[in-house]
Amino acid sequence: MARTTGLRWAIGSHALVLALSAPFAMSPAASEAGGRANDSNGEAVHTIRVDGTDLGRRFDGVGGVSAGGSSRLLLDYPEPERSQILDYLFKPNYGASLDILKVEIGGDVDATVGAEASHMRTPDEVDCSRGYEWWLMREAKKRNPEIALYGLPWGAPGWFEGGYWSKDRVDYLVAWLECARENGFTIDYLGAANESGFDAEVTKRLASALEEQGFGDVKIVATDNHNPPNYWFAVPDILADPELDAAVDVLGEHDVCVWRTLQRECHASGEALASGRPLWDSENSTQDYDVGAQPLARAMNRHYIDAKITGNLNWALVSAWYDNFPIGGTGLIVAERPWSGYYEVGPSVWVDAHTTQFTDPGWHYLESASGYSPGGASHVALRSPTSDDYSIIIETLDAVEPETIRVEVTGGLSTVPVSVWSSDLATESTDDDFIALGTVEPVDGRYEITVEPGHLYTLSTTSGQVKGTARPDADPSEQLRLPYTEDFERVGPFGLARYFADVHGAFEAVPCAGGRRGRCYEQQVTIEPLTWHNTAMPPTTIVGDPRWWGDYEVSVDALLDRPGHVELLGRVDSQQHNAAGYHLRVAHDGTWSLFSQDVRGQDRTLASGTTQPLGTKRWHRLALRFRGEHVTAVLDGAVLDTVEDAEHTTGQVGLRVGGWQRAQFDNLRVVPTGPRPSLVPHSTMTATATSEHPENDFGHNYLAEHAIDDHLWSTWRSRFDPVAPLPQAITLDLGKPTTVAGITYTPAVTASAGVIVGYTVAVSGNGTDFTEVTNGYWQATLATKTAAFERPVQARYVRLEATAVHGCPQAPIVAEINVSRTPLPVLGQGEPPSDPGPRFPHLVPRSRMTATATSQQPGYEAERAIDGNCGTMWHQSWSPYTPPPQSLTLDLGGDWNTIALVYQPRQDGNANGVITDYDVAVSRDGVSFQTVAEGSWTADASVKVAEWSATPARYVRLTARSGVNGHVSAAEIAIAHTG
Template sequence: MLSDMRGTSRLVRSLGLGMVAMVTVPTAAVTVGAQAPAGQVAADHVVTIDGGDSGRAFDGVGGVSAGASSRLLVDYPEQERDEILDYLFAPAYGAALDVLKVEIGGDIDSTAGAEASHMRSPDEVDCSRGYEWWLMAEAQERNPDIAFYGLPWGAPGWFEEYWSADRIDYLMSWMDCAKQHGFEIDYLGAANESGADRDSYVNLRNALDANGYSDTDVVASDNHAPPDYWFVADQMQDDPEFADAVDVLGEHDVCVWRTEQRTCHVSEAALALDKPLWDSENSTQDYVVGAQPLARAMNRHYIDAQVTGNLNWALLGAWYDNFPIGGTGLMLADRPWSGYYEVGPSIWVDAHTTQFTDPGWRYLDGASDYTPAGASYVSLRSPETDDYTVVIETLDSTTAETLTFDVTGGLSTDPVHVWSTDLETASTEDDFIDQESVDVHDGSFDVTVEPGHVYTLSTTAGQAKGSAQSSADPGEQLQVPYTEDFDDVDTGGLAPYFSDVHGGFEAVPCAGDREGTCYQQMVTQEPMSWHGHSMSPTTMVGDPRWWGNYEVGVDARMLDAGYVELAGRVDSQQHAVAGYHVQVTHDGEWRLYSQDVQGEDTELASGETAPPGTNSWHRLGLRFRGETVTALLDGEELATVEDASHTTGQVGLRVSGWNRAQFDDLRVTPNGPAPRFVPHSQMTATATSEHAGNDAGHTYTVDEAIDDRLWSEWRSEYAPPAPLPQSITLDLGRTRQVHGVAYTPPVTRAPGLITSYEVYTSQDGHDFAQVASGRWDETRATKTAPFSEPVKARYVRLQATEATGCPQPATVTELNVATTPLAELGADGSGDGPAPEFPAVVPRAEMSASATSQQPGYEADKAIDGDCQTMWHQSFDPYEAPPQSITFDLGDTYDTSGLVYEPRQDGNRNGMITDYEISVSSDGETFTEVQAGQWAADDTTKYAEWSATAARYVRLHALEGFNGHVSAAEVGIAHTSE
């Protein structure tokens, strides 16, 4: 911890007063005082830095801790935790953040989990709950000048309405809690991404003034910007009272959510109000890929939109990685048991601004613009000295440029210090490097900048690059057996590694005759949902990569009538708990079910047992061995089923909403051998293709298939699509005896689940022999391909011959090679059965289609155009309800035998057909039904088979679809005709 630096200004004019030794690494990234290197064409550009220039005040750079995004940081070992905090908040070390925005918790799933409410009923306040107070204290210890910003996501259930006077009381009580903790809150918002209630903002301003918080600025409206950027400014233009109540206009993602952030948006109404404009939540994307978009936004916020505050969600990626946007943040910290963390280039992008400026500096409009080659630059000056700073990003530059800076208006003529970061390399060794200084001659100096970089030119000094790094192996897993008896957890505290998905769990004295501490679900009234995320109260614990041969048990005591649940093999938790669940009610009803990534339940078994009642202890259990799943109560078997929907993952506790229950003595013990795999750190990977471009905040390169992270993945190229087969080849580093491969598909609804595969091995990397092949079900479970006998190999290749989705890439989240015998997993668990081996499909070019209803732009022929990014959709404007049908003329008579239904693939479930009938006809007039059934409302490919029947016409009659709509991205008709 940098205790000697706290309270020290990050701006030290004298070169001899730097508080940490500066890192100086020679590099060719920048040429100072000279023209561009030989052979390059420099596009000269002159920038006048005038100290008398006008511009808006800079409000700072910050991070957002919300939606349980910081939960796992609390449980890190002290040394690594302090190192992470230093990278975020310490001056002259890392990101040196100016603002910390925190969630005012509401006990609801607000992105990656739930944060505790300080006021669970209108007559109780507990200022000790949660971990945001701890985080604020750590930030302030490192930077006493840091500004704090509070904002609620959801709301307690006792509110009369979401927007009501209760909200103001709630916020005032939180302000009082902050005061008790010794914090001054600089900024306060009314609600997150929930519209903007005019009266609530006015009442909030009045309440702050009446309660002694007049120095706290009100921010509005904390909504997603598109498509109506800064809509709240339009309302304020004709409402002086509303306008007077709001001090800062804060909108989210004004440079467009999870894009490259090349253009930032503002409105005339927002500018006309002459208030500070903030991007009050700008998604940083993942901690590596997000560096380039963040670098653009840091400058273009001001150039394009006059935005003076940039707050990034997430502060850091510190939640379990079986979530689709894991890794989002300035750095990664999701392995508290090992202390592993990573410092990505996003930290240094922030440092290029924060270590050379302070809030209150002023932008210089005449020195903030774009260069002819496409670089952006902003200039700022100190309000108290003659110092200035210029930040340049060249990510879209077409060539190197020599920039000439003319300095005037009373600004310093001291040498200009130059720092650079190369964002086109994967290494962080060339990030935030101190270059040689530039002398200013006759008020002028030159700097040549290369594409793909961020530069800072500044007359300030004292900056430095932190050097701490984790020594842990990213592949190190949380060990099993794993136990938690909660006795070492302080009353009211959170148990280590337990992360609430929904509701609020705390350590409390055990009820009844049991001594010690138990874990209790505390929330007794359903909170008001944020963005419709709702489920029973649930908390998760464990390593998402746990191999699934284990038994988990927990003691449970219902304090209220309802049910308790134990979950295992949880492989995804995006607003759901995808895994196996055993549920027991107080009156003895029980069920064993599987939940998928979309929150849909499939009941596997159910029954009745002796009523457990309330206020008595009982032990719930789940036992997993391969595809065998057993549910237990008090050591007695409730049911044993065969299912392979989930094969790996963590465990969880759930309570019927919204009831109280206690848990104790959680144990996870091995229930059979877990295979051993070649460590990913000892191998390298290559692929036939990969998608290396930034797609909504991630890249999909081949190395991500062996990085021990469940949120990252390799995808074969899909823009434009590279046709299957596609393969990934692992070099194991040396020849080993191997027994098979384990394939982990995406934890989300992403395309590319490999359904048909071949495995090859080689000792020399040239001659490969096939050792396995087969089909895998369309589930998110980890699959295996065991070899019939051990093979000596240095190279192992997985070739995908079929995969799901549109476009149809091959996708691998993790690929492991077993060095011990590997049991086969992947029996039918999809609910739709394995894909039929259709011999042939009618060529779509020979077909035509018509429908009983269609929306313009979504006509029937879109279902046979070969492009699964288009679709047929029944009319929704005006709305024409199902049932609706689509009929295919095959162009000739075929012995039809099946239909392949591809649902829409754009992430929207509306219109996925769930109930269907299929009929055929020879003349297009008289139809005979050949099949009927139900399909799951997900984006996996669906099949329907029937006995070969001669027909020219096939009709898909969509009886019901998700959310009252029906659609089809692509339909294929199988036949047996020669």
């Protein structure tokens, strides 16, 4: 009979039972096959057999990826915060304790959130001092001399004569390795290109060049592609070619547990496994730092259990780019406020620590100890190659109840007391992550634990682990102060001006031209690069706080090296392979234009003209002056024009050069043109909502608290699966009675749907009795808007209610809400939505209708046009393709006196399939149809109507004769009747 003594620790929300076990009896089946046994109370127990001789694959390590401009702002962090962040990433036994650092081999191109500097901008020059990745590698090595280094290019210089895949690529990579050597680094791994296909000949040439140039120890990783569902797509070709087979050392694919999902299944390849090579997830998105820990924890174990993957590298290492980008916060640590030193350590740091602080590259997985429990836990075990130490990592994210785990240790492994560490990943706080719960002493190599759902555990015979405790002494709401000036005389390392982030191209401080002394900021790239993912954009750099209130004037001196144009940018409120904001463009011949660029990169001219020629090699001063909805363009002190526009109302500033040429800038200055509102600090508030979407949805969740967290990339959204009907509201508790004069509303930085256009604002002293203080309509733009009160009021609670939203699903979205203590200007006011649907008060209930179609694509069936969710749609089959005309027939469930059909096209921003030519026919028996309306509709997303004289009908058939790009679709169809 087994004898156990149970010990329970309770730390915060953690509860763990450790049982010290004497020899116990097991059923023969359980003893032989493993799995389920029973404890002394007859309860089921899952057994993990940790056999030190049952060696599996070699563990290669856990890494982070610094690429695409993702680490730029970290360079400008003050001390001690910068060192604290670096310690959390690289210092052994402190934080993430990473084993591998993967960096971008820069190409001066927009490679996700920005550009990294190239070491070789022309074929006959090499500069090994450019770029901050060398600095980052040095800091990593300083903390962990054993960390492995891995280089990979995204874009490429335009001088490659053979195109993206050419011999020039090989020369470029070898030159970078020589730069690494010059900088004191030995590179361990190298890839040929990121997510850009695969070229067998270039890979073979690269392998030969590495041998010839003394880099034979550098291991080549292939293919570094994100290619679902064809993971490991190149393996058959690699194995079929002996020379290529010999060239590739590691098989690395991206997001093999499926990009930005919960990562419950990791995709293996029989041929990849049979190759015998190490298999890596060489870039796995960490998702938003506050929700990505759970998917990462699954992937860390399931990589090996499902696919025998032994290397896990996460992008982004650190989210150190401006937060007006839709995937801000994707990283182990958020570090986007260098002026204040504020940063946030995400729970993913401690997920990594559960493996990295208890293992090292070179340890081996133990096959029999890697698998799943009946209760939903995954577990892996690894052992040291040089000692009898072992570690077990258990994740219970899909478990629904506690489960007892029995561990049986054999095969010469250590019998010393086992330390137990735990993280509660079901909570948002990191205070209950990476907690040392105590130790358990095995008896005859056996012990038991009871694991709780939603947790990550490590059991280990090693010691020395530490949870870092450094914290920033800064507030997340602290903004970069105005006035802001930069004269480029005191630039930082690598010629990069403080807080400037290149989006595309390369800007560096150099001696001024045009007879001016000192240093100026110059765009350096003169040959258009070979872009990554077809970025079509002129050289651009941005700077400033994305949350800047928009009443300011930005001005700069500019000089053209040769004919062309320069641009000054203001109120840049979103950066996604463009610079959404206002642009003043001035050319050498004196032509100028003032235009607004939206989030999709589309320009809208507001004013234009001709002035005195700028010429070349002469200095001129450009300025953009903003006050409320007035935008003024100024050149050399003379006003070019003033316009009224509200597409952008807040944001940072930037510089752009019209082509791939040199141009210089100097004396950038941003000064207020009016008072900034006095806003109630978010730190004093709490937020609640009528509904929210808490689940991880494509790497994000949508909690009410996100509307007051001072991050533009995080959002509140009412529940959208299923859709919670309007109106929906979010309520702010200010913490105490406060005099308030209005609110500001900022939508998500790239919201294609959910922008609030109809609103009411109400206030309360007790949180129960609310009084409406204003209502109205906003424009359907991404700009920050205001709801100004007629007079200041005293309130503790402020409620914003969305009565109408733009796009689908009909779920309001909010990046930030601020409450102002001072009067606000009127910004972004609009008209009621132009929806013809409301003129028909009587619509056939959807619940009465059914739908059929002559053609439909799986997943886009006819009934989706009447499901009440404009985020879904009916679409005719495109695979195989069935061209228009195609018909959608509605059975109304009975006779109605019909008068109109209301058609809502798809609302996802894609015009493909919008019906342009149509006819409508009705029937009472479903056999004989009478045409009652026909005509044409505009090819846009607006709601459209077909009307006819009142006609009794049970069936209504919409025939789409033509549509955009030869397709037809419908998000929603409604039928109006006389009542």
